[in-house]
Amino acid sequence: MFYALFVAIVVVALAASLAVVRFFDPAVHKILQRTLGPDLADAWRRYISFAILVAGISGGVRPWNLEQYLPPSAGKGSTQLDITGARWLLELWNALTETLRSIALIMLLFFLCSMMAYVIARSLELRRARELEAGKGGDTSGLE
Template identity: 45%
Template structure:
């Protein structure tokens, strides 16, 4: 029963991560298009997609939480049963934890992307003003 629960939580975390990755692929692509050059944008997009999967699966499949179903710390009367209610709770936790982990990853990405965007804009304005000064001096 434990192996089934482990496989189910892994598959759910994988599916949720895939859906979130697809949902955010266009915004990430556009943001990176404004910040970095085209040749490196593809690599960064692929890396962020990979990170979404890794963070989502590792956040959704909580090995330490699932360990309570197989460890010998519990006596037979103390060990939690894997009944229908427990399965529903574990599936719900998997979905929520996967989404929460990915949300933190994407929040971090968007904060750093916003900072990078501001820096690129400031550098672009300085470059334009330097070009305008050179034209005036010529």
């Protein structure tokens, strides 16, 4: 029964992670194309998808919480908990919420970094535009 619970938790974490990857893929692709350009956007999109999968599965599958369902080691006074329907539901719910929490942290970090990259790129574009205007204005004044 322990192995079935473990596999079910991995499946829940994997399914939730894949759903989040599919949901955020268009937004991530647009952001990466804008900040990095089309050449690097596809490679970084694959990396972000991989990071979401790894963070989701590692956050959702918590082996140290599942140890309570294993028989106690020799010399230890702890007892083994029974895996009931209520515990299944609770463990699967915890797996789902922890998966989403881990992914939310990754996505927050990604969006904060991309926002900073956008602001920096935008400020550089505005600075170049001002320099071009100042250069054109200086050239026309010399002709008059």
